[in-house]
Amino acid sequence: MEVRTRFAPSPTGNLHVGSARTALFNWLYARRHQGQFLLRVEDTDAARSKREFLEEILGSLQWLGLTWDGEVTYQSKRLDRYRAEAEKLLNEGTAVRDGQAIVFKVTPGQIIEFDDAVHGEIRFNTLEIKDQVLIKSDGTPTYNFACVIDDADQKITHVIRGDDHISNTPKQLLIYRALKLPIPQFVHIPLILGTDRSRMSKRHGATAIREYRLMGFLPEAVVNFFSLLGWSPGGDREKMTIREITEAFDLKRIGKTGAIFDLKKFSWMNALYMKEAPLPQLKPLVEENLKAKGWWSDELNPAWVGQVIELYKSRAETVEDLCRQTQGLFTKEIPFDSEAVEKRLKQPGVAEILQEYAACLEKLSNWTSDQLEAACRELAEIRSIKAAEVIHPARVAVTGRSVGPSLFHILEVAGRERVIPRLRQAAATLCPA
Helix, strand or coil, X not given: CCCEEEECCCCCCCCEHHHHHXXXXXXXXXXXXXXXXXXXXXXXXXXXXXXXHHHXXXXXXXXHXXXXXXXXXXXXXXXXXXXXXHHHHHHHCCEEEECCEEEECCCCCCEXXXXXXXXXXEEEEHHHCCCEXXXXXXXXXXXXXXXXXXXXXXXXXXXXXXXXXXXXXXXXXXXXXXXXXCCCEEEEECCEECCCCCECCHHHCCCEHHXXXXXXXXXXXXXXXXXXXXXXXXXXXCCCCHHHHHHHCCHHHECCCCEECCHXXXXXXXXXXXHHCCHHHHHHHHHHHHHHHCXXXXXXXHHHHHHHHHHHHHHCCCHHHHHHHHHHHHCCCCCCCHHHHHHHCCCCCHHHHHHHHHHHHXXXXXXXXXXXXXXXXXXXXXXXXXXXXXXXXXXXXXXXXXXXXXHHHHHHHHCHHHHHHHHHHHHHHCCCC
16 A cells, blocks of 8 residues: 655645645655655635745745645645535535535434544543534535545545644544545644743744744754654664665654754754854855845955855854854954953053054064964063963954954955954053053
């Protein structure tokens, strides 16, 4: 039997974390078994469905690499199909008309059982289920009815979705049985929770995939981190390629309890991918981010931009973080950290040290990190001070920050034309006379 899974978003909002994780699990299971991953758009709510949301959802899926098989199915184009199936139930007497609506009559006192791949056997009594509207008075199908017809028509073998849908399952099973349709395997995956173990919401951070994309998270890291939200590959493995995740993906290793979304851990994992990301991948992302912030200039030398990225990428958690750390190199105005200025530049004698270091650098014939460091240590020896007393204020004077990569590598990349004027300007305007 060919495995066939589906992801069925509603274009009434952006693709959020929970839905993206659901799409990923469906994609992984289909690819693991050389099956089909289908995309279905639940767009029967014409008032709330928006084209811009649909485009964002499709774009986010493609950005994550979750390509689907075949054409996208739109529920709004299948209204006649839903009505035809509802008419069958009317003719059989299991559904009745209620004005313009068609309602499925639920027989009370029946036990509905199904075996869930994650939670095991689950039972419901139909005393807990009201009569189900199949077709609303405006002619559109309800979620549970359209879902059943679509899954049957598309020959879906595994319905993988959040466990907030468990309560929908008995309602759908009644329809499956009434229409004598094959029943798929249900797989209800745990909800995603914040670090306080409440259901994830905006107060826990960004919820839309597009927000993480704009923040500079890399798609490989997103897929890796999301795959571990409720699933475990076993052992202590965390950083895994998409191929490794796919080969290891097993429904039996999906947990029952809520998955914790820890933004700090997410950022940590993205940092691992930032370190390994090739320059051709990062460069356009950095340029896009800098342009959005107004920090980009078309006069920038592409090779020099690459040097800045390579210097800082191992220290950055995201592209956004990299751009924030390097702002002082891309902009004419230096974004000084007030605490760094107070601690490193407001001390007695710092102005003289910066002026003297600038004078030393003006004499250099070779602008290399080795020569820049040698000049620093020579000055420190002449003044009988520690090299750190030159390094710390020089870093703040040139970058505005108190932390970063090796100062001498920064100075080498920043270039003579930036470094010397900045050292002198800081000495003249920020240091005590």
